[in-house]
Amino acid sequence: MTTSRTTQKVQRWIDLLTTLLSHNFPLTFLDLARGVPQYLADGSVDRGEPSPTLKRMFERDKLELRSMGVPIETIGEEGEEDTSYRLRPGDFYLPYLAVASQRGTLKPKKVDRHGYRSLAELTFDADELVAVAEGAARARQLGDPVLRADVDAAVRKLAVDLPLGAASAGDATYVRQPRSSGDPATFEALSDALFRQKRVTFDYRSMGRDETARRAAEPYGLFFINGHWYLVGHDTERDALRNFRVSRMGAVKVNAAREGTPDYSIPEGFSLREHARSRNAWELGDDQPLEAIVEVRGTSGAARAAAELGEPVEGNPDRRCYEVRRRDVFARWLLSFAGELVPVAPPALVEEFRAQVAATRARYVSGARA
Amino acid sequence: MSAADQLKRILTVIPRLADGEEHPVEEVARLAGIDRLRLVADLTSVSERYDTPGGWVDGVAITVDPRSVSVRTSHFLRPMRLTMAELCALELGLGLLRRERHESELPAIERASERLRKAITELPQNDRHEGLRVAELAHAGDPAHLATLSRARRAKRKVRLRYRSGSAKASSDRVICPHALVHSAGSWYVVAYCETGEGMRIFRLDRVEAATQLAEEFTPSADADVARLVAERPFVGEPGRTMTVRYSPRIARWIREREGGELDADGSLVREYPLGDMGWGVRHVLQYGPDAEVLEPTELRKEIVRRLERMAV
Numbered sequence: 001m002t003t004s005r006t007t008q009k010v011q012r013w014i015d016l017l018t019t020l021l022s023h024n025f026p027l028t029f030l031d032l033a034r035g036v037p038q039y040l041a042d043g044s045v046d047r048g049e050p051s052p053t054l055k056r057m058f059e060r061d062k063l064e065l066r067s068m069g070v071p072i073e074t075i076g077e078e079g080e081e082d083t084s085y086r087l088r089p090g091d092f093y094l095p096y097l098a099v100a101s102q103r104g105t106l107k108p109k110k111v112d113r114h115g116y117r118s119l120a121e122l123t124f125d126a127d128e129l130v131a132v133a134e135g136a137a138r139a140r141q142l143g144d145p146v147l148r149a150d151v152d153a154a155v156r157k158l159a160v161d162l163p164l165g166a167a168s169a170g171d172a173t174y175v176r177q178p179r180s181s182g183d184p185a186t187f188e189a190l191s192d193a194l195f196r197q198k199r200v201t202f203d204y205r206s207m208g209r210d211e212t213a214r215r216a217a218e219p220y221g222l223f224f225i226n227g228h229w230y231l232v233g234h235d236t237e238r239d240a241l242r243n244f245r246v247s248r249m250g251a252v253k254v255n256a257a258r259e260g261t262p263d264y265s266i267p268e269g270f271s272l273r274e275h276a277r278s279r280n281a282w283e284l285g286d287d288q289p290l291e292a293i294v295e296v297r298g299t300s301g302a303a304r305a306a307a308e309l310g311e312p313v314e315g316n317p318d319r320r321c322y323e324v325r326r327r328d329v330f331a332r333w334l335l336s337f338a339g340e341l342v343p344v345a346p347p348a349l350v351e352e353f354r355a356q357v358a359a360t361r362a363r364y365v366s367g368a369r370a
Numbered sequence: 371m372s373a374a375d376q377l378k379r380i381l382t383v384i385p386r387l388a389d390g391e392e393h394p395v396e397e398v399a400r401l402a403g404i405d406r407l408r409l410v411a412d413l414t415s416v417s418e419r420y421d422t423p424g425g426w427v428d429g430v431a432i433t434v435d436p437r438s439v440s441v442r443t444s445h446f447l448r449p450m451r452l453t454m455a456e457l458c459a460l461e462l463g464l465g466l467l468r469r470e471r472h473e474s475e476l477p478a479i480e481r482a483s484e485r486l487r488k489a490i491t492e493l494p495q496n497d498r499h500e501g502l503r504v505a506e507l508a509h510a511g512d513p514a515h516l517a518t519l520s521r522a523r524r525a526k527r528k529v530r531l532r533y534r535s536g537s538a539k540a541s542s543d544r545v546i547c548p549h550a551l552v553h554s555a556g557s558w559y560v561v562a563y564c565e566t567g568e569g570m571r572i573f574r575l576d577r578v579e580a581a582t583q584l585a586e587e588f589t590p591s592a593d594a595d596v597a598r599l600v601a602e603r604p605f606v607g608e609p610g611r612t613m614t615v616r617y618s619p620r621i622a623r624w625i626r627e628r629e630g631g632e633l634d635a636d637g638s639l640v641r642e643y644p645l646g647d648m649g650w651g652v653r654h655v656l657q658y659g660p661d662a663e664v665l666e667p668t669e670l671r672k673e674i675v676r677r678l679e680r681m682a683v
Contacts, residue, residue: 007415009373010380014416018429018445037419068374069453071491093448095489111447119448122485127478131467132460132486135479139463142505150459156382156403157449157456158489170524172596173470175507176554179630194502207623224505226556247627276504301534301541301577302653305511308576336657338649338677354682359660361678364671 009061012038016061017070021092021115026075026084029058055079089115097161098123108161124162132158133167141174142224143181146191178227182246187222189252190231194219197262199236202252204244212250217242218264223276232275234264241275280309282330283323292322292330292349298340306333306341319344331356379404379412384430384446392438413439452489454496458503460486466507470551472517507553511575516551518581519560523548526587528565532580533573535647541579546571547588549596561596563588613645613670615654618661640665648673 003011019035020027029050033039039058044051050058059079062072071091076083093116098107100123110116124132139151155164186202193200197218204215217233220241224230228245235242255263296307296318310320324330331352334341343349383402387393399409417432430443452460464483468476490496522529529548534541544566552559558575570591590596617625619637626632626639633639645651651670655662656677664670 003418004415006373006376007418010376010415011419013373013377014380014430018443021445022429064374066493066495068378069450069455069491069493071493091491092450094451096448097489113444113447115444116447120488122488124482124485125478127475128482128485131464131475131479131482135460135463135465135467135482137463138466139459139505142462144503147459147462147503150453150456151463152403153378153382154452154456154460156401157452159401160385160449172523172550173520174550174552176552178555179628191502195498207627210623221501222503224503227554272501273504276506299534299539300649301538301574302649304534304579305576332657332659335659335681336653338652338656338674339681342681356659357678357681360656361675361682363660363663364675364678 008038012036013061013065016065017087017092020072020085020087021089023086024088024115026073026086028082028084029055032085033058090118090120093119094157094160095120095122097121097158099129099162100125126167129162129164129167130170132162133164134171134173136164137171138173138175141177142229143177144187144222144224144229145184146187176227178247180247182229183250186246186249186252187229189254190219190222190246190249193252193254194221196254196259197264197266199255199263200233200252201255202244203250205248205250207248215244217244220266220270221272221275222246223272225276230276232272280333282326282333285325287325287327289323289325290327290346290349292324292327292343293345294320294322294334295342295344296320296340297342298337300340303337303340306337324349327352335360376412376415378450379408380416381446381450383409383412384441384443385449387439387441388443388447390440390442392433392440394438395434395436398439409439410434410436413441451491452486454490454493454499457486457490458499462503462505466505469507469513470516470520472521475517475521507558511558511578515578515581516558516575518583519548519575519578520551522581522583523551523560525583526590528584528586528588529562530580530582530584531573531578534577534579542566545584546573547590549590563591611645611667612642613651613667614640614642614665616640616663616665617658621658621661645670652677 015036015038016032019032022035030045030048033045033050033054039045039050039054042051042054044054062085066072071087073086073088073091074083075086096108096110096119098105098121100106105123107121110119136151136155140148142148158164189200192198199216199218201214201216203212205212216236217231218236219231219233221232222229223232228247230243230245231249232241232243234240293313294310296303307320310322313319313321322330327349331343331349334343334353335356343353379402383398386398386401395406395409399406402409404412413432413434416430417434429445430441433440461483464479467479471479519529529546530543531546532541532543544564546560546562546564548560548562549570550561552561552572560573560575562571562573563569564571617639619633622633622637622639625641629641631639631641643651643654645667648670651664652674655664655674664674
């Protein structure tokens with residue numbers, strides 16, 4: 001019976017980890033290889049001259065384990081004969097996690113064996129425990145499967161010691177998901193591209209033109225706002241920063257060329273948090289901003305909330321000032337307040353608003369279909 | 371299924387198993403958050419070593435039968451430290467909590483974050499994980515009111531709310547029992563029993579003018595009721611009457627993406643909504659200008675025309 005390549009790899013990694021963890025001193029590759037049966041298979045280790053194929057396998061294993069977060073330490077220059085490797089239990093194993101309460105500290109059972117006795121201990125108080133549990137729950141609710149998998153993996157580790165399930169039992173906060181939140185494969189590919197800074201190409205459904213086209217971008221980050229995930233990146237064809245809604249992306253391909261080398265760097269001044277800051281639709285766009293003055297004539301809850309989005313106008317408590325980049329969108333937004341918010345300046349905005357009112361009224365009076 | 375995923379799962383379950391005892395497969399699978407078959411496959415892949423030289427002593431000895439598993443090893447008796455990606459995922463959630471919570475609760479969130487940072491594996495590439503994702507849930511409304519409502523909900527305390535509904539000309543005070551907070555399409559809502567209105571109500575955060583936690587406690591309704599309300603009730607208007615709206619071909623695709631439905635032959639879309647509040651109906655339709663038209667009820671059409679005529683003056 002033969003073993004699948006995936007199983008072989010898992011067995012090899014486990015052997016590699018157990019060999020490293022069994023020694024409290026650094027091991028050269030030759031020493032290490034004697035603890036890993038698959039490294040002995042071609043006989044080159046026994047001959048004292050590891051084959052290039054075997055060395056490549058080890059380099060690949062080391063890279064993949066590190067990318068999973070395993071802190072294998074290199075002593076000396078990578079790839080040299082006398083280079084050695086170490087994995088300290090204290091760097092690899094989770095510290096013991098205790099919970100402090102008014103009744104005392106609940107400590108986890110410690111492993112009374114070499115390598116485990118010196119592990120650190122972290123003590124969470126009850127409020128911190130609730131914060132971890134509810135923070136995990138909130139991140140899970142955002143609909144990104146990669147994010148959820150990372151949260152779940154973290155919680156499973158922490159839950160070996162901490163009662164996280166009980167801590168989150170009182171959280172009755174819900175994030176409603178949009179109808180379509182994106183394909184898991186899309187999130188996986190984008191997460192990979194972001195971490196390695198690789199260019200992506202993808203199908204993108206443009207709602208404005210109702211067509212799907214192949215697009216290319218250098219990803220700068222993923223952000224969640226107003227119930228949707230967006231990729232922000234440099235659109236290489238348009239040479240501009242663009243947001244792409246993840247649920248409209250498909251068939252994402254990450255540039256496979258020069259795998260270990262980033263394709264681009266994110267500009268120094270770019271801040272994902274600032275870019276993702278909540279904005280109203282009329283604040284977005286490339287047009288020069290205009291100052292719109294609006295008179296607040298109504299007192300409904302909706303009108304008051306809308307008024308809060310603008311700035312006060314000195315000497316006129318009924319007026320608010322808004323910075324607007326998209327006049328047409330702003331005019332429609334004002335229209336939705338059905339006369340409680342009315343633009344008074346600049347004239348072009350007033351005209352736009354009046355035109356929208358007239359066109360909408362015509363829809364009902366003339367009977368023409370919307 | 372990648373080897374990396376499999377190894378991560380194995381490293382997570384071994385600390386729960388490696389006491390030499392037999393453990394029920396179902397129980398271990400539940401704790402590991404994976405299904406039974408996958409658990410057995412993961413563990414079998416480690417225990418069945420057909421390609422290993424004879425006489426080899428395994429670092430990890432695993433016995434798997436259909437009902438139970440046991441592991442003997444001196445390795446992996448603790449889970450692996452958190453990875454940077456896992457920490458960033460938890461911190462993203464903690465960041466959202468910071469925006470929801472009262473300032474008195476922020477120190478615990480900060481301390482939790484600091485403690486988690488002490489539980490990660492240190493690698494040179496860790497910096498590259500940071501800042502790849504951000505999320506924001508709050509959009510409109512006073513964060514202080516959200517914090518008060520969130521704290522009162524967890525403490526099961528009633529709240530005095532000054533609220534002005536979308537169509538009300540004046541605000542009014544009411545006492546509510548906050549059962550749940552819901553974020554939907556850029557707005558926060560509190561699902562609460564309203565003592566003044568004697569029923570479950572949904573309040574939109576940006577219409578809350580004041581929120582004060584009271585000393586009086588309340589007993590929450592069965593969670594199932596709240597969950598049903600949150601899941602089923604659209605966050606628009608009140609149920610009961612309906613309104614029918616036709617969206618023009620120019621915007622119908624966006625509406626369909628958000629709400630579903632089938633386009634008509636001319637590319638337009640007709641949708642039906644619960645309508646208990648005429649003011650909401652007017653605002654909902656007018657936001658689309660001439661690209662949306664109320665088909666029914668007639669009185670809503672008349673109200674829209676009346677408002678448009680006043681605006682045209």
